[in-house]
Amino acid sequence: MTVGEFQKKIEDIYYARDRARGIGGTFQWFVEEVGELARGLRDGDQERLKNEFADVFAWLSTLASLTGVDLESAALEKYGGGCPKCGAVPCNCRERAGRL
Secondary structure: OOOHHHHHHHHHHHHHOOOOOOOHHHHHHHHHHHHHHHHHHHOOHHHHHHHHHHHHHHHHHHHHOOOOOOHHHHHHHHHOOOOOOOOOOOOOOOEEOOOO
16 A cells, blocks of 8 residues: 555545544644553654554645645655655765754
8 A cells, every 4th residue: 555545544434534623633632642642652662662653644635635635646756756855765865963
């Protein structure tokens, strides 16, 4: 399944509910899931990590749909050629204070 197919699947399952909730409410659910992922990363439980990554990806997909963004196209447009700043694979940008 491609990212685009996954986004469509999530739309088929949840779009009506997410649209009724709105972008703000849906974003709050997304942030809650990111928090659960953070706890999973801290704990290191692989099964929990798989579930939390899947949840974060699903909520990110639904936010993209609600805002009219094709997640697959957006990601490929930005990262398909390598690092968006230097163009290299792997990135050759120098890290500054932990950030690129």
